[in-house]
């Protein structure tokens with residue numbers, strides 16, 4: 001038997017519970033198709049729609065588009081089979097911002113115990129979700145940073161190992177070159193003397209052999225000079241020079257087949273530089289272009305000024321450089337030639353860097369671009 005006082009207590013409790021639920025949760029009631037027939041104040045506040053705007057609208061009005069088809073399939077199959085669905089929902093408010101609900105959706109039954117609609121009660125968990133998203137983002141960033149750092153360490157240690165190997169190799173090569181230099185000078189001197197003394201006694205065939213011998217001696221001494229140049233600490237002899245004149249001297253000294261044309265735009269630019277070293281750079285670049293052309297083609301050299309820099313481009317109509325080789329061509333000892341030492345471009349880079357400049361390469365057409373500041377300061381050395 002229920003006493004009057006019990007009814008009063010029950011009413012009071014119901015009022016309190018109802019008010020607590022309303023303050024804490026978003027409550028929504030829909031018909032069987034999901035059309036809203038009730039939305040409490042909390043639902044209106046968070047979704048930013050008024051009650052009038054919501055009633056009669058389908059629940060889709062707050063759909064965010066975040067969840068997958070499978071997510072909705074699971075939800076509908078649960079509630080249409082008479083069970084309660086629990087889960088987290090990302091929704092879209094009227095102003096386009098998003099909010100998250102921890103939600104419970106239960107079916108409502110009519111007298112005949114058939115489903116006539118749905119009630120959903122949700123707790124706003126937007127702040128928690130945003131925080132956890134931020135944490136995940138921070139974690140992802142940290143993982144990425146860690147990965148980057150590990151890669152950087154690996155790259156650096158590979159570089160150090162490579163540099164150490166190269167410096168060992170450099171020391172060995174320079175010692176070898178140094179030791180070979182004197183005997184080679186003797187060989188050269190005697191071959192000159194012998195060929196002069198035997199000049200009249202030699203037939204054509206013998207003269208050809210002597211000429212081959214002399215060429216080979218020149219090749220060897222060039223290689224020795226390259227190796228020594230590479231390992232020597234270079235001191236620059238800085239003077240004011242005409243870059244055009246240096247280029248002309250380099251051109252005179254390279255071996256160029258007749259069918260290769262070298263076109264130079266005349267531009268008398270004066271720069272402070274070590275003329276011998278810059279000449280060596282031009283010789284190397286021109287020799288590489290000539291070797292790439294294999295007997296026939298064009299080489300275009302341009303001299304231009306830009307701000308306080310002089311720009312020298314050496315372009316050839318040769319086959320170009322393989323993309324895979326591109327990052328390696330300035331490395332010492334990298335060569336694709338049978339008779340190359342692979343020191344030419346690394347010497348060039350070293351000389352240009354000592355002048356405070358840089359040298360880069362591009363394909364199609366193969367172009368080496370050298371930039372040198374016009375007024376190099378002695379401190380650059």
Ligand SMILES: Nc1ncnc2c1ncn2[C@@H]1O[C@H](COP(=O)(O)OP(=O)(O)OP(=O)(O)O)[C@@H](O)[C@H]1O
Nearest residue numbers: 288289292320329335336337340341342343344345
């Ligand atoms: N103009 C060019 N066209 C195509 N490939 C080039 C050109 N210049 C340089 N290369 C490539 O770059 C590599 C390195 O050149 P580098 O001048 O350092 O050495 P090398 O010419 O092989 O030998 P050397 O020590 O005799 O100069 C060459 O072997 C070649 O593959």
Ligand SMILES: [Mg+2]
Nearest residue numbers: 284288344345
């Ligand atoms: Mg070369």
